[in-house]
Amino acid sequence: MTSQLEEFEKSCDRDRAKLTTVVVVSLRHEAVHHWPECPIEDVKFLRDKHRHEFHIVASKAVTHTDRDVEIIMLKRRIRAYIDDSFGKDFGRMSCEDIATDLLMHFDLVSCSVLEDGENGANVWRNLKP
Numbered sequence: 001m002t003s004q005l006e007e008f009e010k011s012c013d014r015d016r017a018k019l020t021t022v023v024v025v026s027l028r029h030e031a032v033h034h035w036p037e038c039p040i041e042d043v044k045f046l047r048d049k050h051r052h053e054f055h056i057v058a059s060k061a062v063t064h065t066d067r068d069v070e071i072i073m074l075k076r077r078i079r080a081y082i083d084d085s086f087g088k089d090f091g092r093m094s095c096e097d098i099a100t101d102l103l104m105h106f107d108l109v110s111c112s113v114l115e116d117g118e119n120g121a122n123v124w125r126n127l128k129p
């Protein structure tokens with residue numbers, strides 16, 4: 001015979017099984033990029049290299065809640081990757097390109113990249129089929 005407490009704990013375990021937990025890191029990276037093929041006259045300045053402070057937020061799934069992924073180390077790895085791979089010039093990469101690249105490289109759940117914290121992209125993967 002199971003006690004009420006055991007029943008309660010089982011229901012909590014079932015609820016916990018439905019949860020998806022991610023850790024989140026955010027960082028900013030100053031760099032230039034450009035869109036040489038921009039066909040829109042109103043924003044033709046995008047054809048030239050221009051500077052942004054890219055605001056990046058990365059979410060990574062964890063399998064338990066006790067530092068499965070150490071957030072400070074994840075942030076350092078992302079920062080080092082960006083520095084080593086792109087430096088201060090993303091070339092013709094869009095926010096969507098940058099977010100996708102980071103998502104794929106770090107096996108993230110989602111990644112957002114906003115130009116100056118204003119406009120940009122959010123890319124995410126579906127965790128369940």
Ligand SMILES: [Zn+2]
Nearest residue numbers: 033050052115
């Ligand atoms: Zn831009």
